[in-house]
Amino acid sequence: MMERIVQGMAPADVVKRLQAADGYYITNTARDLSQSDFKNRILLHTDIMAAPSRERAGYFSLEITGGASVHVDILRKQVDPFLKLEILREKMPTTMFQTLCRGVNLFGYRPYPQNVIRFTVREFAKYVDVWRTFDFMNYVPNMQAVFEEVGKAGKINEPCICFSTGPEHTNEYYVSKVQEILDVTGSDIILCIKNHGGLGSPRRIGNLVDSIKQAYPDLPIHYHGHNTDGNDIGRITEAVKNGAVIVDAADASFTGFYGPPPILSVIQSLKELGFAAIGIDEEAVIETSEAIRDERQHYAPFESQIKGFQPTVQIHKLPGGAMGSSLEQAVKGGFLDKMPDILHKELPRVQKELGNYWSVTPGSQILWTTAVSHVLEGERYGNPSGDLRNLLLGKYGPFPFYRPEDWIFEKVFGENWKQILEDEGGVEDIEDMDIEQERTTLQERIGSQPTDQQLVLYLQHPNDAVNFFKFTEEFGHVYVLPPSIFLRQGGFEPGETLTFTDHDGKEHMLEAGPSIVNDDGETSVYLEVDHYQRQYTFQPDLVEGATARPATISKEEIKILATSGDIRAPFAGNICEISVKAGQEVKAGDRVAVMEAMKMQTPLTTEIDGIVIGIAVKVGDALQPGDQVLKINKDE
């Protein structure tokens, strides 16, 4: 058995070992599994349960952070992404940790300033050994800052070429992309073929790997795929046969439809073909699945509403990581019946119209929201999101193959589109942020000196990070709670015993008691906490949030109000920027605020010249359609 690659090895030594490998290595893609098939909800508690056997299983790496998980960690799992890595590192001292980084977009959805990118990478690189970095436009300069910081930290760069299909997506194109990357990074890297949609046939993938290997025989290739069409093992097999040395898969008992395929199935398929999984202890692989199998039932609410593989991914090309959330939006938005139109007709059409770039974050969200709005509203490109405008302006990078046709620009920007493109077009040069000023602001908001790690989280997601810090202050380290408690639906059975070990290692036992409505309508919940009865009181008015409120005015009415300077929220979302101050003079077309929904930002503009006389909201407010944002008095 060939030797394992373990945490702490120098990147050059890792590359050497990969070059000499007689067989292939496996990355356990736990994070991508969680994101693709469980809406990113798999808790640290479950990863801790899996840790001992995952450590023994002998993976090349465990992909356990990055992608959307950093945000979801603080927003929905209430776990510190750094603490998570620290705890897992302690339990898994030899396994390398891997992340997925969106280049200039880091772990978010739009570009960050260079100094924020570097600061963030430096902090995460203390725990993360392998940095898989991509850009959805395959625009190499967007990844450069990350490459440099990873290199400085002595960690392994794994730049991606994002893969898709279509006439433009030729071997020649991808081979030239690899050269572009190598020109920047030097040769001590691993190249990732990032097949986030699970696109192409096994033959196509084998063919691509072969072309790259022909051009760069010493370049270790890591094939990343998704099993959306049920055939990723076919692609993995062809990739390995043609020279890929690392492949992605996940623990069988949690595999679903849109994430990675089961590790053991990969091993079994390749073994017959004479390829050995280097360093892998098959028993430990099996043991991991058994260790966490019973936990899966508690994540049921977060599994895809629609069951079954989606071979039509070859048509709509949605990335596995976005399948679950897209279907959820369709269910919540009540347009599940429109999905065939959206997925099989409009999405491919929009994709072609917008340059056939790679459908992956944040580009996939732009394609998705554009297609959805086309189908739901009937008018194509009539109501462009802010991010679509930025895409067309080239803010994310140049279109890789061809620019969208003029009529789309005209539809989105109006008659003056050429001028606008000339004035505003091109990759955005984002000014550095005053990080020390942000540190002071954060200190004011949380009332104590923030750590560098807290500051990093704050710079990524300011409001969500502050909420998370306050949550932890109030509720403690909740990662210790198993999914059977943390994700419980419908409350606990009377007399049900709940046990957990807290952050300090102390065991606790709780017994659920009765819930009693008091005379004044409050509900008291009783729990026996370590045999000591505690009472928790809840006010009834908090039960139904603003979400239950129906929209009171129609879309047409919102448009009519806008002509009189009464700016209303056009859709449900959060205010992420207020661009004007009360008393400020504005001209028609000026941006007055920015709203965010489904991770997409949309500017609100004034239709009239006038003076802002009142602002009804503040940054972070959640609005329903028709809620007032601000009021402008017309110039007379």
Next chain:
Amino acid sequence: MKKKILVANRGEIAIRIIRAIQELNYEAVAVYETPDKESRHIRLANEAVWLGAGPRCDYLNIEKVIKAAKRSGACAVHPGYGFLAENPDFARACEEAGLIFIGPSSEVITNLGNKVIARRIMAEAGIPMVPGTQNLSPGQAGVNEALAFAAQYNYPIMLKATSGGGGRGIRRIDSDEQMRAEIPMARAEAKAAFNDDSVYLEKLVINPKHVEVQIMADREGNTVHLGTRDCSIQRRNQKLIEIAPSMLGDQALLDTICETAVKAAKAANYFNAGTVEFLLDKDYNYYFMEINTRIQVEHTVTEIVTGIDLVRTQIKLALGKLLAFTQKDVQLRGHAIEMRINAEDPQNNFMPEGGKKVTVYRSPGGYGVRLDGFVYQGYTIPKVYDSLLVKMTVHGFSWNETVDRLRRCLQNFVIAGPKTTIPFYLNIVKDPDFIKGDFNTSYLDTHPHLFEYEEDTDEANKLSKLIAEIHYRGKNPYAA
């Protein structure tokens, strides 16, 4: 047939009296209003009479209470404290109905209940008193009298309703302007509250100690005192903690105060149990304040240190017995502290927690602990009555031992459901000034740290709070 005595009260004091009646081998008749239908005092009594739907009107309805006593065949009525206890009309109605009123005569209650008459009696007997006025004359004349008094004694001055008491109907005046403004308001308030708009003034003694003397007198005028109590720890003039004997340390002074109390009682022609209240200024000058003509909440501390059952004695004296002990038989032994465990939130201005169900009630036990309460696990505290749940009285040979025991008992006391004063008291028993016995009526205002406590600080309780919310909402709102 056994004698029957009606207990014209509710809550813990009703139970206290029922116990004494039953120990005397008599039968106790309880009364109740509808909101009290689950109260334990009803179940402990030998019989119970429903007075009406209440709240707080049938317990005060003299006619209904007298009728209940007559119908049930009671020969005597014990009024407890509060409600009708110091209402001379009730004492008179009992007398007229041929019922023994367990307490002083209606005439004594009338005299001592009227602050101005009481002051006059005490002045005549040479009892030291805080400088004060008679009832102020009506209208502008009264205001002029007030301003003249202020000119002589200086501010601050207390403006008091003649018929007030128990901390009600008192306001502090610091200037002539305020005096002019407040007199009409105080009159209107007193009129509404006590149906008597007369008011008078007293010089304010700043941050005094509140020391009171328990007295007991029989029909022949034999009058003894049962030592002092310190009731300085109060909030908004309501006592929270009472201690026997006073911690003054100057035994000669305490003896003098006790003798003065006996003298005051005799001057008032006092009968049965009563309390003579004094204020002590910072130089230990003492001033007569008032005589309470009832058994008091804090009587337990006196019972503990004297070994004399005050309620039993009250009943026996009322039924015609003479005092079975003399002054020299009254020996004080050790210290006693009583804490009123109220269903209140000290951190929210002692807001009452009525309406809440007591889901857990685990009381402390062991040596030197006495509990006078009426709630039980599963009992919902009525919103319409006061918030006292249980009085905890502890006894110790030394002061230190007593405080140690108090701390232990508070730590052992578990009441879940309503918020209580227990965590606040736990801070008090750990406060160095309290441990030294150094406190006056400003204690709560000058020790704000007593209000700083958290009930859910450790990790398990923080997590439990989330678990409770997950349970309540049927899902985790922070993982949605």
